[in-house]
Each structure stands twice: as structure tokens, then as C-alpha cells.
Amino acid sequence: MTDGILTPDQILTAAQDVLRRYGPAKATVVDVARALGVSHGSVYRHFPSKAALREAVTQRWLDESHTLLTAVMAADGPADVRLRAWLSALFAAKRKKALGDPELFATYTVLVGEASQVIERHIADLVGQLQQIITTGLAKGELVTSDPAATARAVFDATIRFHDPVHAADWDQPGIEDAFDTLCTLIWLGLSPR
């Protein structure tokens, strides 16, 4: 492969393969360069350090759940429908990652543990989307809150069992869908006008 056509996304894909193959403790930038057939200098041209590369690959993995969420954000509709669709999309995306490829999920769990700023930004993004749904619903009189930002965080916290990877072991347990539905209903009742 010539360096001319090397894109950041190709590097991230190769880095993910290398991380999966060698594990987060052993994977190096040289391994990534070798997998791409380029010099490690070519990798460093896009990512200035091993830490930067690991953060970027973690960021991309976290953002994968955003595709579904972006679709929900783009769609119109009543706040209760949008809120539940958003929470369901997040749960579905996280669950798919955890149960669909447990080995890669375990790898990323290690990486996420190292990348506190990346995860903080990820959570801030997600809470921001919730806040947008809440603010739109508030303007339309579909829900009530005196503090949309704090309420968005409370909704995020309230559903943590259904999106935080530390709870992944629960996600294929019987009754988990019902538990999620009951919780979503309780949250909506907490927001809706009386």
C-alpha cells in the first residue's frame, strides 16, 4: 500500500484488527503499520502518538451507536415517542456491540477505561441529545421540567443499567426488555404534564 492513499479511517480499522488480535496490552503502532504495509512514520503522520491512535479508535467505536441516534434526532414526533425511540436505540446499539462481538467489546472496555476524556465527551454528547428532545417537548407543552439539562442527565442516569457496559451481563437476561419498558414508562410519567 502506498502512503498516498492511506486514510485515517483505514488506520483506525487496522488498529481495531490489531487490538483484537494482540489485545490492548500488547498492540503497538508498529503492528498497525505492518498490518497496513506502511512505515510507522506513516501512521504517526495521522496520529501523533500511540495514545492518540488508541483514543481515536475508541472514539470511533463509541460513535458507532450514534448512527441510530442521529436518525431519531432527525425525525419529528411527540416527545414521548422520540424519547423512547432514542433510549431504545441506545440500548439496542450497546447491546448489539456487547453481545454481537464479546471479544471486541472486552477489548474496548479496557480502552474506554483508559480514555476518560473520550468517554466524558461521549456522555456529554448523549446527554446533549436527550436535552434537545426534552427542550423541544417543553416548547410544545408535551412535558414539564424546570431544568432541561439536569433532567436530561437524570434520564441518562435512570437508564444507566441499559447502556453502561458495566451492566452488559444483564442484557441477555430474561425479562430485561420488560424491565426497560417499565422504566421508560416511569420516566415518561415523571416528565409529562399533570
Add this chain to the structure above:
Amino acid sequence: MTDGILTPDQILTAAQDVLRRYGPAKATVVDVARALGVSHGSVYRHFPSKAALREAVTQRWLDESHTLLTAVMAADGPADVRLRAWLSALFAAKRKKALGDPELFATYTVLVGEASQVIERHIADLVGQLQQIITTGLAKGELVTSDPAATARAVFDATIRFHDPVHAADWDQPGIEDAFDTLCTLIWLGLSPR
């Protein structure tokens, strides 16, 4: 020490000391017996196996949070006050354990991971107490739900960030009390009659 006065509680206290000193991977029944100055047979008379002893010591540790909760359960009052008092007492008890003695907390986190039946029973107990508060409030017309058991579980799930040890690292973060308060308010609004 003579065997005649050896109580299960003394054994559990000694077992906790031994676990703290040697760590859960290395601690043995012989270590516990030695710490008590008795034969290991004397320990086995009360706890038929090492696993049974470890489960009992885990159970006792988990039940320590129940003292505060029992006081809340015994007190009369409106459902919103009782619910918030109960959730606060649980959060306070868990936080005290996690932050007050982090080393012992880490030891018990390992033990809890081994003792799935003990932890299931513990959670069932806690959800049962929530259900009692909800059922009493329902009878007095203070709250609304069509399924007190499912709602109790939803309240437990909704507050998981504030009682599950996997989230202990958040418990001394700034703003955690406000986040807890906002969430409790949201939950209560979800339950209260419209």
C-alpha cells in the same frame, strides 16, 4: 479460645480480617481457624465448607446496609418521604462502605462476584422493601401504579448508579448529590397521582 464459646459471628469477623489481610484469592479456612486459636474442624462445625463461609461473610456485609433501611421501613409517613428516605439511606450505606474502607470494599467486590445467589437474594430483599413502600402508598392513594412489583424493580433499576458498587468511582464526584436529588424527584413525579 475454647470451642464452647465460638459463635458464628466471631467466625465471620475473623474471616473478614483474614480476607482483608490475605486477599480473597489466598485466604483459607485454616487461616481463619488460626486467627481464632481453634482447629479448622471448629470452623467447619458452623460452616460446612470454605464456600459456605465466604457466602456467609458476604451476606453479612451486604446486610449491613439493611440496618438503616430497616429503620426507614419501620417509620410511618407519606410515601414520597419514605421512598426518598429509603433511597438516600441505601446510597449513604453503599457510599460509606465504598469510600470509608476502599480496600475491604474491593475484597467484597470479588466475593460478591462469586456469590450470585447471595447477591440475588440481597437484591430481591431490597426490591421487596421498595414494593412495600409502594404498596402502602398505593393503598393510601399517595401514588399510582398498576404493578407494584414491576414498579419497585423499575425504581431500583433507575437508581442503580447510586447503589451498585460498579459505579462506586462516581460516588465522590462533584455534583453527585444534585444528580441523585434530581433523579429522586423525577421518579416521584413518575409515581404520584395526576
